[in-house]
Amino acid sequence: MGRPSEGLTLRRIDPLHPANFFWARDAHGRCALVLQVVGSATVDEARPRLNGIDIVEMVQTDDQHAFVLTLRREEDVELFHRLCEDIVEVSRHLDGDRAFLAATIRRAWKWHSLLRGAGRARLGPEEQQGLIGELLFLESLAGTISPKPALEAWRGPLDEPKDFVFGTRAVEVKARHAGKAAIKISSEHQLQQVIDQRLFLLVHALTPTLAEAGQAFTLDTLVARVRDALVAKDPSSEEGFEARLLAAGYSAEHDYGDRWWAWTSSSAFEVRDGFPCIDAAGLASGVASVSYWIGLDACTAFETPEAALLEMEQD
Structure with a gap:
């Protein structure tokens, strides 16, 4: 210019x-x-x-x-x-x-x-888990649609209630320790249903492991893997990816090479009437900022194939 x-x-x-x-x-x-x-x-x-x-x-x-x-x-x-x-x-x-x-x-x-440095603190283990879960789904979504729409759909780093919103779908992504049979929901809005929108919950099970273990990764190596996949499909998507990472609290100035993870399984659920969650609209006046736990055993009736989350042509 x-x-x-x-x-x-x-x-x-x-x-x-x-x-x-x-x-x-x-x-x-x-x-x-x-x-x-x-x-x-x-x-x-x-x-x-x-x-x-x-x-x-x-x-x-x-x-x-x-x-x-x-x-x-x-x-x-x-x-x-x-x-x-x-x-x-x-x-x-x-x-x-x-x-x-x-x-x-x-x-x-x-x-x-x-x-000012307030947002540059190193992500703790639970925060790393959460970001890993979102990156794994971003990787899948970008493999289904082009990188820029996938990045636009990634709303979690922008402080929006749902982690991903695309078409008529919203996906909330959670990552749990493989030894835990429950997940934490951090607000009453995360699983709030919206008219004309299908809402899914995707849960990745992760476990800490050793660097020598097969398929082991760190947050840094996963970031590099997703970046490479995005850029291979669309080189111009790198800047948007870096902006989302920074908004999510990830900075390359920190080294995450001391903690290795292994993915063990994923489970997907459709959040519809009867799903075990708190309804924000039903809370008493003055009650807000609610966090709670959901036992995954109570969600089995709502389980759906993970591929269903990406079947945009059916919307």
């Missing part, structure tokens, strides 16, 4: 995206992300201060204003690009300029924590 003599040079990021997001460059040659919204779209939330990134809001016309994130240092362009990709993706399924602006501000706050 060329450098303007004043103002900003703009290029629409995605014509199919419901929000007006633009890549931009200012008169100093600095990279920027611009969200254009109608003038009446205001959000009463504090704006974060990001290290190395300026956030300004400017009136463009009486009916339109812009929310602009501008990178100060060119050497941070890769991280800035991931931040922008994350903001754009988290807004893709929203509706209305107020929602787009609110989501942009919330994601900027999350990155505020990441850039």
Whole structure:
């Protein structure tokens, strides 16, 4: 993109995206992300201060204003690009300029924590298990559809209730220790059914193992395997994958080579009427942020072939 003599040079990021997001460059040659919204779209939330990134809001016309994130240092362009990709993706399924602006501000706050180091703590064993489960399903999904739609479907790192949403399907993915016969559900919304959407629960059983064991992997080697598979099908998908990983709390600055895992089995269930879970709509007023355990023995009547989760043509 060329450098303007004043103002900003703009290029629409995605014509199919419901929000007006633009890549931009200012008169100093600095990279920027611009969200254009109608003038009446205001959000009463504090704006974060990001290290190395300026956030300004400017009136463009009486009916339109812009929310602009501008990178100060060119050497941070890769991280800035991931931040922008994350903001754009988290807004893709929203509706209305107020929602787009609110989501942009919330994601900027999350990155505020990441850039200050609060989000760079090493993932613990349970967090590694959870991410491994999602990566295993992403690998399967990307093998069925192309990488970019598969990455778009991966909603877990974006703090959405379901880990994957694609077509008329949603999939919640859990990973458990092979010795446990129950799984933890971390909110009342994770298994909440939605009208016109089929909801599935996929449970991977993992066990810690030795590096010499057959088919053993670490979180790092699994990340590399999934990345290689995505890039082999679509080289342009790598940036989106890296943005999702960072949002999920994974950073290459940590070495996960000290913990090896083995996959032992998977079970898939369709969450429908009668499934043993908490109904968010049925909770008493004032009750929220519920977590609970489900015994897998109680789910056997709802078991379904894992391949059914990917049969998009039947939706």
